[in-house]
Structures are given as C-alpha cells and as structure tokens.
Amino acid sequence: MTHALIIGGGIAGPVTAMALHKAGISSVVYEAYPTGADDVGAFMTIMNNGLDALDAIEAREPVVAAAFPANTVEFFSGTGKRLGDVPIGGDSVAGPHTIKRATLYRVLHDEATRRGIPVEHGKRLVDVSGKVARFEDGSQAEGDLVIGADGIHSATRPLIDTANPKPEFKGARVVCGYAPNAPVDPKPGAYRMVYGKRVFFAYTTAPDGETWWFTNLPGPELSKAELAGTTPAEWKRRIRDLLSRDRTPAAAIVDATGDEVVASNSYDLATTPTWHDDTKVIIGDAAHVAAPNAGHGASMAMEDGVTLAQCLRDLPTIPAAFATYDHLRRPRVERVVATSARMGNTATPSPLKRLLRDAILPRKLKKGPRNTATWLTHHHIDWDAKITS
Numbered sequence: 001m002t003h004a005l006i007i008g009g010g011i012a013g014p015v016t017a018m019a020l021h022k023a024g025i026s027s028v029v030y031e032a033y034p035t036g037a038d039d040v041g042a043f044m045t046i047m048n049n050g051l052d053a054l055d056a057i058e059a060r061e062p063v064v065a066a067a068f069p070a071n072t073v074e075f076f077s078g079t080g081k082r083l084g085d086v087p088i089g090g091d092s093v094a095g096p097h098t099i100k101r102a103t104l105y106r107v108l109h110d111e112a113t114r115r116g117i118p119v120e121h122g123k124r125l126v127d128v129s130g131k132v133a134r135f136e137d138g139s140q141a142e143g144d145l146v147i148g149a150d151g152i153h154s155a156t157r158p159l160i161d162t163a164n165p166k167p168e169f170k171g172a173r174v175v176c177g178y179a180p181n182a183p184v185d186p187k188p189g190a191y192r193m194v195y196g197k198r199v200f201f202a203y204t205t206a207p208d209g210e211t212w213w214f215t216n217l218p219g220p221e222l223s224k225a226e227l228a229g230t231t232p233a234e235w236k237r238r239i240r241d242l243l244s245r246d247r248t249p250a251a252a253i254v255d256a257t258g259d260e261v262v263a264s265n266s267y268d269l270a271t272t273p274t275w276h277d278d279t280k281v282i283i284g285d286a287a288h289v290a291a292p293n294a295g296h297g298a299s300m301a302m303e304d305g306v307t308l309a310q311c312l313r314d315l316p317t318i319p320a321a322f323a324t325y326d327h328l329r330r331p332r333v334e335r336v337v338a339t340s341a342r343m344g345n346t347a348t349p350s351p352l353k354r355l356l357r358d359a360i361l362p363r364k365l366k367k368g369p370r371n372t373a374t375w376l377t378h379h380h381i382d383w384d385a386k387i388t389s
Contacts, residue, residue, distance in 0.1 A: 001026060002312065005133050005143040007125045008032070008150035011298050012284030014108040016149055016305030017117045018057045022383075023313035028141065029112065030123035030133070032150070041262030042176050043100045043212055045070065045191075047088075049379040050299025051097065053306045056383040059111055066107050067097035068207050072190040078197040078246040088191070088377070096377075098204060098212065104298070125155045131279055145318050146280045147308070149301075152267055154286035161274035167267035167289045169221040170341075174292055175235050175263040176214035179256040184211060184249045194250050199242040201250040213253050215239055216292075221265050232261035266291050270337050275330070276322035283308055288333040294340035296376060300333050306381050314387040324389050336376065 002025045006013045009031030017027045046054075046063065054060040075083040088096050109119055124136040134140045148156025157164050186205040194201040203213035217239060222230070236254050243251040269289035275282055284301030307328055311321040 002145070002318075003027065003143040004145050004147055004312075005030065005141050006147045006149055007133065007156050008148065008154075008284075008286070009105070009109065009119055009121070010149065010151055010284075010301075011104065011108065012149035012286075012301035012305050013147075014112040014117070014119070015054070015057070015059070015302050016147060016283060016308060017112050017119075018059055018108075018115060019306045019309030020312065021115055021117055022057050023309045025309070025312055027117060027147075028143075029117065029119040030125065030135065030141070031119060031121045032124035032136075034122050041100075041102065041260065042174070042264065043098060043214075044104070044298050045096050045098045045295045046104075046302075047096050047296055047299040048377040050296075050302045051095075052379065053299070053302035053381055056306050056381045057309075059108070062107050062111050063099065063104065064097055066103050067099035068188075069095045069097050070189055070191050070204055071095045074187075074190055074192045076192060076194045076248060078195060078248065080247040083195075085190075098206075125150065128156070128159050128280060144279075145312075148280065148282040148286045149284050149305070151285045152269075152289050154282060156280060156282050157272065157286055160277050160280050160282060164272050164274055165269065167269040170266040170268055170291050172216040172218050172266045173222065173227075173263045174214060174266050175217050175239060175261065176212070177232070177236070177254070177257040177261040179211040179213065179253050180209075180258070182211035182249070182253045182256040184253060186211075194246070194248045196243060196246045196248065196250065198245065199239070201239075201243065201248070203250070203253055211253050211256070213250075213257075215250075216266065217242070217263070222263075227263055227265070230263065232257075232259045235261050235263055268337055268341055270341075271334055275326045276319075278319045278322075281308065281322045281325065288337055290333075290337040290340040291343075292340070293343035294336060294376070296336050296340070300336055303379065303381065304329055304333070306383070310381075310383070310385075310387045315389060320389055324387060328387075332379070339376075 004027040006027050006029045009029045013029045017029050020027045051060050073088050074085045126136050127134045128146050132142045148154050152167050191204045201215045203211050239254050267289050268291045272287050275287050283304040308325045311325040315321040
C-alpha cells in the first residue's frame with residue numbers, strides 16, 4: 001500500500017490527507033508547530049470552489065458549520081460614497097464562507113483524526129533523503145512519497161530544486177482585527193470594501209455582531225520577532241493615521257477593536273519552475289503564493305490536495321501522478337496569482353487613478369452579466385472522474 005509523508009498541518013496538509021485516505025492511500029501529517037500553525041489569529045474566506053473541493057472528500061459540512069456566509073461585496077470610496085456591489089457567491093448553494101484560521105485548522109485536524117489519520121506536532125522538516133524525511137528533533141519517517149504542504153516559507157520547495165525562487169514580499173503587511181461593538185450598521189452576508197485615500201480597508205459582520213476587518217498596511221518586510229513584538233495598540237495607531245482623511249466607518253472600527261489584532265507580511269510567488277521530483281511534490285502555498293487580494297489561497301490549496309490524490313489514485317506511477325498534477329494545476333493557480341496581484345494594484349493607486357477608478361467602477365458593476373470571476377469560483381472537481389496522463 002502506498003504511504004505518504006505530508007509535511008505541514010495547516011490547510012493543504014489535512015485536506016490532502018483526507019483525500020488520500022478516500023483514495024486508499026495512507027498518510028501521516030507532520031506539523032512543525034507544537035499545537036497549531038503560523039498566523040493563527042487571522043481569518044479567511046473559503047470560496048465556492050474551495051467548498052466544492054471539500055465536498056469531494058465529504059469534509060464540507062463541518063467547515064461550513066464553523067463558518068458564516070458572505071455572498072455580496074459592497075464597494076465604497078474614501079469619501080464614503082457607495083460605488084456599487086457585486087455578488088461573490090454566484091449561484092452556488094454553499095456560497096463563500098468566512099472562518100478564523102485557527103478554527104479552520106481545528107476543524108480540519110479533528111476531521112482528519114476522526115478518520116484515523118495521524119497528525120504529529122513539533123516535526124520541523126530539515127531534509128529528505130530518498131524516501132526518508134528527517135526532522136529537527138532528530139526523528140525520521142519513511143514513506144513512498146513526500147508531499148510538501150508547508151506553506152509560504154516551505155522547507156520542501158528548495159529540497160526539490162535549489163533553484164526554486166523564494167516568495168517575493170509585496171510591500172505591505174496584512175493586518176486584521178475583531179471589534180465586538182463597532183459603531184457600524186451590521187449587514188450579515190456582505191463584505192464592505194473601502195478604497196481609502198491612503199489605505200484599503202475591508203470588513204464584514206459575524207452572526208454575533210462582531211466586526212471582522214483587515215487592511216493592507218504599506219511598509220517594509222518584518223521578521224517574525226518584529227511582527228510578534230509590535231503591540232495591537234501600535235498596529236491600530238498606524239492604521240488609524242492612514243484612515244484619518246477618510247469619511248468612512250473604518251477608523252471607528254479600528255478604535256472599537258481590542259487586543260485581538262494580528263499582522264503578517266504579504267507575499268506572492270508568480271511561478272515555481274519545479275514542483276516535483278520522483279518522490280517529492282509541493283502543493284498549496286509551498287508551490288504558488290498569491291497576495292491575499294483575491295481571497296483564494298485556502299481554496300486553491302484545497303483544490304491542489306484533492307487533485308493530487310486523484311492523480312495518485314489513477315496514474316500507474318508516482319512520477320506520472322506528479323507530472324499530471326503539475327499539468328492540471330499550474331495554469332489555474334498561476335492565473336490566480338497574477339489576478340490577485342492586479343487587484344492589489346488598484347486598491348491604493350495615485351490620486352488621479354483613484355478618481356478614475358471611483359468614476360468608472362460604478363458603471364462596471366452595473367453591467368451584466370457579472371461573470372468575470374466564473375473561472376475562479378465555478379471550478380468543479382468530480383471525484384469519480386478518472387484522471388489520465
């Protein structure tokens with residue numbers, strides 16, 4: 001029986017493990033962190049296509065139960081003018097769902113464990129020799145293949161090819177927070193995107209009335225120690241200063257936020273030339289990193305894991321499965337990275353371009369049909385379809 005070593009227990013890792021389990025392939029998930037993973041205080045939206053991937057492995061229901069839906073995006077200028085709205089759920093029954101990263105980790109780990117899939121913590125990968133993975137604590141594990149699901153700063157990526165590039169810092173830190181009593185009109189099921197004069201700001205309302213928000217704060221790349229050492233009060237002060245010229249609820253939302261603030265650097269990786277060798281392969285953020293503007297990072301990782309499992313199930317050899325997975329996934333994910341980068345360029349443009357955007361955007365939103373993102377959200381995985389090389 002084929003046995004996989006999965007490096008990384010964030011999102012791609014447990015999803016891949018469950019997909020492999022359904023395909024009749026055993027695995028163990030090795031997570032570097034003692035209890036969770038990096039950036040656990042943030043939140044994300046799982047798009048229709050991500051939920052579709054979860055549905056293929058019967059894992060959608062527990063995730064949806066721990067999240068809340070959002071089917072509309074409303075756009076506002078820094079003056080407070082409403083520019084229009086656009087649906088983000090399409091005609092899917094499930095629709096996009098928002099969830100805290102830590103909650104998603106817990107749900108996926110619990111579901112993997114319920115299915116009998118081992119998850120080992122405190123296992124930081126240092127090397128792979130043949131089919132043997134070695135960890136920082138001195139332990140090792142042997143399998144038929146190694147799947148690197150170890151995120152943006154993947155240790156597996158350079159082990160496959162030392163020439164593989166590192167992700168590029170995009171000049172901003174993503175900061176998110178939670179305001180329990182923000183002075184805003186709650187509108188469940190909607191995201192509100194504010195194109196401020198100096199910074200982009202977005203927020204949504206959870207079912208309990210708490211406002212969840214995030215912003216892209218310009219500035220230099222920070223080390224993990226610097227990110228952890230910056231207090232919530234300091235993050236809020238920096239954001240508040242950039243919002244001071246806007247006539248929107250954003251500043252009041254930041255003011256209503258307590259100490260639940262988390263920040264991370266924004267990266268992208270347009271292309272990774274080598275995704276695999278004969279025994280190792282990378283998936284999710286280890287293979288492709290999109291700036292968070294499009295909100296599809298988690299969904300792409302879920303698609304990767306399920307598609308890789310199908311390839312390993314249906315192709316005669318592991319190298320053939322890896323090659324087919326690369327062929328099936330690369331065009332789509334690299335298009336997502338490029339799309340997300342373009343979206344970031346329109347968030348905080350020059351004053352002249354901002355005026356043009358705010359004038360043109362309402363007209364674009366009124367036009368139909370609104371299907372420009374169909375290729376993103378309507379991607380469907382048919383688990384029973386046979387994969388061929």
